[in-house]
Amino acid sequence: MSQLQGIRVLELADGLIDLGGRMLAELGATVISLPRGAPRTTAREIAWGHGKYRVSWPDDISALAPLLKDADILLEDRRRGTAIPDAMLKGHDRLIHVVARPYSAGGPRSGHTATDLTLMAQSGLMHITGDPDRPPLRFPGEQAYALTGIQVATGALMALHARHSTGCGQRVDVSALQATTLANYREAIMYEWTGRIGNRTGNRLVRGKSGVRQVWPCADGYVTWSMIDNPNMMRAVVKVLEQHDAAGELSQVDWAGILVADMPQDVIDRWETIIEGFFARHTKAQLGEWSLTLGWGLSVIHDLDEVRNSAHLAERGLFVPITTDTGTIALPAPLFGHGAGGPAPARNCPPERPLDELAGWGALE
Secondary structure, eight states: OOTTTTOEEEEEESSSSHHHHHHHHHTTOEEEEEESSSOOOOHHHHHHHTTSEEEEOOSOGGGGHHHHTTOSEEEEEOTTOOOOOHHHHTTOTTOEEEEEESSOTTSTTTTOOOOHHHHHHHTTTTTTSSOTTSOOOOOSSOHHHHHHHHHHHHHHHHHHHHHHHHSOOOEEEEEHHHHHHHTTHHHHHHHHHHOOOOOOOSSEEEETTEEEEOEEEETTEEEEOOOOSOHHHHHHHHHHHHHTTOOGGGGGOOTTSOOGGGSOHHHHHHHHHHHHHHHHTSOHHHHHHHHHHHTOOOEEEOOHHHHHTOHHHHHTTOEEEEEETTEEEEEEOOSOBOGGGOBOOOOOOOOOEEGGGOOOGGGGO
8 A cells, every 4th residue: 555545735836846746646645736837848747747647727826726625735836936825725724735935935035936057056056066167067957946846745744744643734835945955965064164165176076185086987988986095995996906917006005004085186196097097998897897796886877878778777667658648758767665565656647637627636546
């Protein structure tokens, strides 16, 4: 039995809550999604919309009254400022009302609109993403919206748990900027404790006096690995290099007697040149196998086709066929497992229907 079977969720979606609604749907809730603004046929709607019932509506808040009467959770997206009046919610004492807005209610930017780009920039994540001699970069996709959606689902689940004890619903406010900034925890904490503002370091992890490389080209792609203060790991890497007559001066390093973070940068660069040459002569599969069996701490970077065709991910059932209005595509799902019962089954996207054609929640369940 799904954890949220029988729970009814009404979402007014505009980006900030979309992933949160999908998470609740995959936990078993019945979710009716009403998009804010013009109808969308975007990648976001496809990726975060399956498992929901999509409903077109005139964007008239009063039209929601019949659905609110039997809803357990209302996810309200205020990315562009529109709000459901409190008077309309009066009497819905068991309703859990999750409001996601760009900025904190009552804060200096309360009521301002935002996009994924502006949220990523204001969170500081763009400031530290990219090469130091180039402009800042935004993460691919809509990561600020996704991070907010995760907090939306978390808040809804916590309030649902509280309702089991109290019998009462509650209001949960989520700030998209705060949700995005949480992913930038290191820079925010560094500023709070030291007053320092971090900078982009590109393909280099800076610790102590020096920085170490993170992404490396190999014979058929890329891997990620860093020289760190882990003597056992470093000895395991050097041992394989020695077997291929490629270790050079790395064989003479007492890895237990030094701190990589305290080594001069020119020494780190010299050592990494040896590693770079070795990685470049071997495939991702070979490097990944050494890492798994010998404890290198190296990870293979898969391209999109490799992810789609991964036997490991197929065995885990990551990709499932999702039927949309335009055909069937493979998407990652489900997000959650359900104990001994296995993962929740993926559900298709039923065709969008007008709000006035709904015969109530019971017809959907």
